[in-house]
Amino acid sequence: xxxxxxxxxxxxxxxxxxxxxxxxxxxxxxxxxxxxxxxxxxxxxxxxxxxxxxxxxxxxxxxxxxxxxxxxxxxxxxxxxxxxxxxxxxxxxxxxxxxxxxxxxxxxxxxxxxxxxxxxxxxxxxxxxxxxxxxxxxxxxxxxxxxxxxxxxxxxxxx
Amino acid sequence: xxxxxxxxxxxxxxxxxxxxxxxxxxxxxxxxxxxxxxxxxxxxxxxxxxxxxxxxxxxxxxxxxxxxxxxxxxxx
Numbered sequence: 001x002x003x004x005x006x007x008x009x010x011x012x013x014x015x016x017x018x019x020x021x022x023x024x025x026x027x028x029x030x031x032x033x034x035x036x037x038x039x040x041x042x043x044x045x046x047x048x049x050x051x052x053x054x055x056x057x058x059x060x061x062x063x064x065x066x067x068x069x070x071x072x073x074x075x076x077x078x079x080x081x082x083x084x085x086x087x088x089x090x091x092x093x094x095x096x097x098x099x100x101x102x103x104x105x106x107x108x109x110x111x112x113x114x115x116x117x118x119x120x121x122x123x124x125x126x127x128x129x130x131x132x133x134x135x136x137x138x139x140x141x142x143x144x145x146x147x148x149x150x151x152x153x154x155x156x157x158x159x
Numbered sequence: 160x161x162x163x164x165x166x167x168x169x170x171x172x173x174x175x176x177x178x179x180x181x182x183x184x185x186x187x188x189x190x191x192x193x194x195x196x197x198x199x200x201x202x203x204x205x206x207x208x209x210x211x212x213x214x215x216x217x218x219x220x221x222x223x224x225x226x227x228x229x230x231x232x233x234x235x
Contacts, residue, residue, distance in 0.1 A: 030214075099176070
């Protein structure tokens, strides 16, 4: 059986949207897929050594909130200072209680499973990131680098 | 119940951790050996079936008992 390939583009840098790329990449590796994730724009936040990911209820009417707040709490209230941190802390607590892995844990599992992680050079430069801010072992490349692998992939996802 | 060589308790863990832990444990085992997995994630029932089909580790048994799920995998 030839090895299947999974290519993922990770473009989002929030706590909730950090999950799909790392869950899928780690699981695919466990299933024997050769996996690459290309991090671009806000997805670059997921490569930081020290993660500080947040989730925001603002502009996200689909996000369930405690005490049914998503039904009655005024949207403008979710824009109050500190709200993002409070919601993020609550989300983290809930995830822990439900046995959901942390992003750090999933990312470590991906590294262990030799998932290749590529940082988009253009957006690294755009946002003035320095390689020392990112975890070790990642590579840098552009769109053509992505297609080299993605063009031969069996599954290609944009997150 | 069938015997087993190694056991993995994935109770309290949610998707995809039971699968990832199982994979890790299997990789340290010899071919033909049997791994028993305990999980509480209801999604793990379908996931272990799918894992077995895709990896060639045979799912010998899948059972549920009062919210606990038990799987027997033979390393392929």
